[in-house]
Amino acid sequence: EVQLVESGGGLGQPGGSLKLSCAASGFTFSGSAMHWVRQASGKGLEWVGRIRTKANSYATTYAASVKGRFTISRDDSKNTAYLQMNSLKTEDTAMYYCTSDTAMVRWGQGTLVTVSS
């Protein structure tokens, strides 16, 4: 069964850090680009960033709203992608989803991040 399971969400302080994980199973993780997408409560989807495969040099790109603060990485030996979030802002509060492949074929159920003092 294909699965993406996010974890690591919770309460973060403004200016603080959180690291999310996305554990994959049931498909060839190492051959799949991985994205992070977020959705604030009652709002639309916002693309956060993407990491490509080893064959594409693990290239990363980010939305302007998180560039310089968030970093996406992956460990193909653990079939896991990560989202390191630094310098958190209240506007980063959202459900965070990981999703695979250029077309964002497979999605996890999300992990909730709340940034508040």
Place this chain on the structure above:
Amino acid sequence: QSALTQPASVSGSPGQSITISCTGTSSDVGGYNYVSWYQQHPGKAPKLMIYEVSNRPSGVSIRFSGSKSGNTASLTISGLQAEDEADYYCSSYTTSSTHVFGTGTEVTVL
């Protein structure tokens, strides 16, 4: 990168066809055939319905179809059913090697 423009809401009666538009620019929708559509029911994760403008993933009903003309992509749902009531989002690859989502459309089955 600004969000792609979608109508806030579209409605139709059971059995009817509806079309949702997704308008971007030559830097995203108009420049690439990497336009996708996602369905999201309340409290659930999005589900891919159409990829690369007009391709349906395995398991998605043939009632869903996609197209593109210039800077505008479209999703058509034919034979509207109660289960189609959901939010729908388009997305596109961009010249900045990023992706961008549409503003989202709420579909109501009357």
